[in-house]
Amino acid sequence: MALEDRVVAGDHFMLGDHACAEGALAAGLDFYAGYPITPSTEIMEHLAERLPMVGGTFVQMEDEIGSVAAIIGASAAGARVMTATSGPGFSLMMENIGLAAMIEVPIVIVDVMRASPSTGLPTSVGQSDLLQARWGSHGDYAVIAYCPASPQECFDLTIAAFNAADQYRVPTFVLMDEIVGHMTERVFVPQADAIPRVNRKRPSVPPGSPDFLPYKADEDLVPPMAHAGEGYRVHMTGLTHDERGYPSLTAQTHEKLINRLVDKVRLNADRIVRYELVQTDDAEVVVVALGCTSRSARRAVALARMQGIRAGMLRPMTMWPFPQTVLKELANNGIVKRFVVPEINLGQMCREVQRHTALPVIRLNHPGGAMITPDQIVEALAQ
Amino acid sequence: MSIGEVVVESHPSDTLLRADRLPHILCAGCGIGSVIHTYVDAIAASGIPLDQHVCVSGIGCSGRAAGYVNVDSYHTTHGRAIPFALGIATYRPDLHVTVISGDGDLTAIGGNHFIHAARRSVGLLVLCINNFNYGMTGGQAGPTTPMSAKSRTTPHGCWERPFNLPFLTQSLGASYVARWTVLHVRQLRTALLRAMNKEGFRFIEILSPCPTGFGRPNNIGDGLSEMQNYLRRCEVNNNIDLHKVDIDLTHKDSPIYVGDFVDVDRPSFRPHIAHHATAQ
Numbered sequence: 001m002a003l004e005d006r007v008v009a010g011d012h013f014m015l016g017d018h019a020c021a022e023g024a025l026a027a028g029l030d031f032y033a034g035y036p037i038t039p040s041t042e043i044m045e046h047l048a049e050r051l052p053m054v055g056g057t058f059v060q061m062e063d064e065i066g067s068v069a070a071i072i073g074a075s076a077a078g079a080r081v082m083t084a085t086s087g088p089g090f091s092l093m094m095e096n097i098g099l100a101a102m103i104e105v106p107i108v109i110v111d112v113m114r115a116s117p118s119t120g121l122p123t124s125v126g127q128s129d130l131l132q133a134r135w136g137s138h139g140d141y142a143v144i145a146y147c148p149a150s151p152q153e154c155f156d157l158t159i160a161a162f163n164a165a166d167q168y169r170v171p172t173f174v175l176m177d178e179i180v181g182h183m184t185e186r187v188f189v190p191q192a193d194a195i196p197r198v199n200r201k202r203p204s205v206p207p208g209s210p211d212f213l214p215y216k217a218d219e220d221l222v223p224p225m226a227h228a229g230e231g232y233r234v235h236m237t238g239l240t241h242d243e244r245g246y247p248s249l250t251a252q253t254h255e256k257l258i259n260r261l262v263d264k265v266r267l268n269a270d271r272i273v274r275y276e277l278v279q280t281d282d283a284e285v286v287v288v289a290l291g292c293t294s295r296s297a298r299r300a301v302a303l304a305r306m307q308g309i310r311a312g313m314l315r316p317m318t319m320w321p322f323p324q325t326v327l328k329e330l331a332n333n334g335i336v337k338r339f340v341v342p343e344i345n346l347g348q349m350c351r352e353v354q355r356h357t358a359l360p361v362i363r364l365n366h367p368g369g370a371m372i373t374p375d376q377i378v379e380a381l382a383q
Numbered sequence: 384m385s386i387g388e389v390v391v392e393s394h395p396s397d398t399l400l401r402a403d404r405l406p407h408i409l410c411a412g413c414g415i416g417s418v419i420h421t422y423v424d425a426i427a428a429s430g431i432p433l434d435q436h437v438c439v440s441g442i443g444c445s446g447r448a449a450g451y452v453n454v455d456s457y458h459t460t461h462g463r464a465i466p467f468a469l470g471i472a473t474y475r476p477d478l479h480v481t482v483i484s485g486d487g488d489l490t491a492i493g494g495n496h497f498i499h500a501a502r503r504s505v506g507l508l509v510l511c512i513n514n515f516n517y518g519m520t521g522g523q524a525g526p527t528t529p530m531s532a533k534s535r536t537t538p539h540g541c542w543e544r545p546f547n548l549p550f551l552t553q554s555l556g557a558s559y560v561a562r563w564t565v566l567h568v569r570q571l572r573t574a575l576l577r578a579m580n581k582e583g584f585r586f587i588e589i590l591s592p593c594p595t596g597f598g599r600p601n602n603i604g605d606g607l608s609e610m611q612n613y614l615r616r617c618e619v620n621n622n623i624d625l626h627k628v629d630i631d632l633t634h635k636d637s638p639i640y641v642g643d644f645v646d647v648d649r650p651s652f653r654p655h656i657a658h659h660a661t662a663q
Contacts, residue, residue: 031474033466052654057473059654062499066466069459069496073439073470076457077478081470099460207434228455228471229478231434235401235450237458246404247450247458 003028006054007192014187016180017042019151020084020110022187023158025050026195030079033059033070035089038122039178040112043084064089068096068109075105076236078227080162084110087129088119091136097171098137101261103236104215104223106165106200110158110174112181113291115344115368125178126368127291128345133173134320140258142265144272145173145320147290151185157274157317163198164272168264169222175319177344179292179371200225207231213243215257221264265321274317275326279305283312285381286330287340288353290316293372297342300377311381319349324356331357340364340380342372399423399433401453409444410518412598412606414565414591418512419448421568422483425575426454429479437480439468441493443519444593445485445512462493465500465507469652472506476653479579480506486513487525490546494526501555504583506651508575511548511586514593522596529632533600548588550625553645558583560645562628564590564613567641574643583649590630590639601632617641 006025014022021043024032032051034044044060051058057074061067064085071081085093090111100107113129115121133145144164146157158174165172201224205212214234217223226232239247240254265272278301280286285304289297294315304311314330316323330336339357341350342364350363364380366372394402400423409415426436433454440449442461449456459467464482472480482489489497489511500507516534517523524534527548528541549560559578563571571589578585592598592609603609618638628640 031470033470057654059469059473061466062495065463066469066496066499069463069466070470070473072459073457073467074474075470076467077471077475079470079474095460096463099463103457228437228457229435229475230455233434233453233455235456235458237450238460239458246401 003192003195007189007195009189009191012187012189013184014151015042016148016151016154016176016183017112018046019154019187020158020174020176020181021046021050022189023155024082024108024162025054026155026189026192027159027162028080028197029056029082029162031057031071031074031081032083033061033067033074034083035061035064035067035085037086037089039114039181040084040086040110042181043110043112064092065096068093068107071107072096072100072105075107076228080166082108082110084112086112086114087116087126090129090132094136097143098139098141099238100171101137101141101143102238104169104225104261105236106169106172108158108161108165108172108174110176112176112178114178121369123178124369125292125344125371127177127293127343128348128368129175130319130345130348133175140262142262143171143173143320144168144265145175145318146274147175147317147319148180149291149294149315150180151183151187153317154180155187155189159195160274163196166200167198167222168268168272169200169225170265175291177291202226203232214245215241216243217260221260221267269321270325272318273321273323273325275323276315276317277326278313278315280312280314280330282310282335284310284335284337285340286312286314286336287342287377287381288314288316288327288349289342290319290349293342293344296372296374297377299374300381303374303378304381307378307382309381322352327353327356331359338362340377342377342380344368344372396420396423399427399453401451404451407451408447410595412592412594413444414514414606415445415448415512417565417568418483418510418589418591419451421571422481422510422575423452425572425579428572428576429579431479431579435478437471437478439464439471439480439482441484441488443485443488443517444514445483446488448483462488462491463496464488465493465496465509468507469500469505473652473654476506476651479508481508481510483510483512485518486511486515486527487517490548491526498555501552501557501584501586503652504556504558504649506582508578508585509587511588512591513548513588514591514597516593516597518593518596522600529630531633532597534597545630547626547629548586549628549644552584552586553625556584556649557586557645558647558649559585560625561643562588562590562641564617564641565592566610566613566617577643577646582651613639
């Protein structure tokens with residue numbers, strides 16, 4: 001199928017969840033496996049309609065564990081893959097997220113966050129999966145997580161997620177929230193040839209070459225990837241493994257492997273990180289907010305400025321890696337006096353902000369089910 | 384001759400196995416090695432190029448199978464070999480994907496995926512090496528542990544009814560169902576060859592000795608004794624009603640039925656093609 005069939009170029013009035021699905025199609029999604037869950041189901045339903053029509057494969061699985069396992073398998077066979085879920089399903093996926101990180105198979109998982117824990121408020125907004133996304137599977141590993149704040153960014157950042165997953169061979173998330181997922185706004189879809197595409201690195205030697213080691217990394221710490229059925233006869237295992245991919249159950253192999261898995265994101269963080277700065281040049285108080293909360297914060301900054309408060313905003317578009325370099329620059333620029341962190345959880349991103357500054361950090365929290373209003377944020381900015 | 388002495392320089396199966404990973408980790412008397420060797424023997428005889436075979440395993444002793452075969456091979460998470468393999472087989476229907484895993488991995492923690500893959504007729508060959516216990520963790524009971532059998536977690540005997548796996552998979556619509564033991568390597572090889580060249584969900588239960596985890600607490604003796612037990616008790620019956628093939632260890636004279644039980648035509652799950660057919 002031509003890329004043009006996948007990319008519906010032009011201006012649309014589009015649901016955030018549908019924009020995410022369209023972004024995945026534009027990014028070259030080949031294989032989707034999923035399980036219905038509010039408030040992400042519209043992504044799945046949209047792809048059930050659209051993906052087979054452009055030559056892709058759509059599978060409804062028996063649960064979220066099967067969904068993530070299936071996309072890892074399809075990606076190991078060369079497919080660009082995605083699944084979408086919400087908190088309860090995201091929890092079920094955690095073990096296999098660790099597998100994808102360990103065997104370095106690129107996957108994209110969309111988590112449309114709802115008020116949690118447990119079943120929580122299934123149809124209402126939450127932003128409380130931020131730390132789970134980073135630390136949810138056991139052990140040390142690295143992930144990349146994008147946080148769109150509009151349907152347009154659902155489209156754009158889903159494409160970015162596919163490219164980052166392939167470039168770094170790490171589990172990559174699109175952490176939407178229910179408000180953004182269920183919001184309908186203008187979405188501009190560019191022409192097919194304007195969709196950015198970064199492919200995974202492929203072996204430079206032919207199958208059977210004794211020089212091919214499936215887990216020998218290049219200077220960027222990422223190894224080229226051979227797929228099932230190409231003749232390379234790869235072995236992939238969640239056990240600690242050497243450059244051949246063979247289990248090697250020693251502390252030395254483990255140290256080398258796990259450090260590389262973490263470092264390939266840590267040392268490339270400045271290339272991966274995305275953020276937006278709003279009126280921070282002279283800001284004395286900077287609000288750090290993402291997703292739907294950043295929309296309230298943007299309004300709050302404007303309202304505060306009308307009251308004579310020199311306010312600005314840092315909006316992380318990647319939660320992981322966190323934009324810590326720019327945060328530190330703001331914290332050390334001699335103008336910023338404090339930060340305000342509104343978020344629809346009880347202080348998850350706040351912890352991350354506090355880690356990078358000694359300035360006062362004011363929390364503004366709601367556990368979920370409602371947005372934080374601009375007035376509440378203005379009040380915190382005025383403190 | 385001492386242990387570890389090189390007797391021959393090469394073996395006919397060296398190119399089919401990851402010989403550089405041998406010796407394997409399995410116990411003396413374990414039957415998993417026989418399954419792996421019969422599998423690669425069938426691969427060689429299948430006429431299907433080696434590079435079109437893919438082997439996927441879960442976790443456990445049998446889950447280590449993928450690590451020893453010289454094809455694209457994936458050692459995944461506990462219970463998730465089947466959905467992982469579904470991803471490969473559905474995206475690349477030209478590949479011949481075999482899942483080799485244990486009874487606990489496939490039917491306890493992975494039971495949900497097992498029944499749904501069979502129901503969907505996913506194009507997979509699933510080899511369930513049934514040694515009646517969790518061997519890797521030291522011999523605990525699982526959903527195939529026979530009534531009254533002792534294990535580390537059933538020290539007073541197992542009083543849960545075990546799965547009858549051939550009956551289960553037949554009811555789910557598998558296109559091929561067989562049960563053999565590692566004693567029956569020739570019958571197993573024939574079954575593997577037949578199953579490799581079929582569509583749909585194909586299932587072979589392979590009873591295998593586990594002298595360390597199952598034989599010892601149940602006074603079966605070593606691996607050879609368990610094989611002799613199979614020799615004495617197994618009864619080939621290809622046409623038996625599968626609700627009668629429960630494995631009963633409490634009555635020493637009751638037969639263990641083996642055979643090629645089900646062989647029907649059922650196309651493999653092809654979501655892409657199905658969608659296209661209806662979209663036109």
